[in-house]
Amino acid sequence: MDSWLAQVLTRRPRLGDKYRSEHHGDWIVYRIDSDGEIVLHNPGHGFITKSGAGLLKLRRL
Numbered sequence: 001m002d003s004w005l006a007q008v009l010t011r012r013p014r015l016g017d018k019y020r021s022e023h024h025g026d027w028i029v030y031r032i033d034s035d036g037e038i039v040l041h042n043p044g045h046g047f048i049t050k051s052g053a054g055l056l057k058l059r060r061l
Contacts, residue, residue, distance in 0.1 A: 013029045013032070013038050013050075014029065014032075015029050015030075015031070015032065016028060016029060017029040017060065018060070019040065019058035019059060019060055020058065020059055021057060021058050021059075022057065024042065024045055025042055025044060025045070026042065027040040027041065027042045027048075027058060028040065028041055028042075030047065037049055037050065037051070038050035040058075
């Protein structure tokens, strides 16, 4: 498992946590649904779920 993914999965994200993608800029935890799904937001790219964010290779700021 990539170290960035392990970091994202080991600490429970909170609203407002920030992540950075080398090619897609900064993302913020926008919403955490009742089923645990995490929704990230970037003004230039829109919204993405944590499960879909694997392609962005996010790292916590």
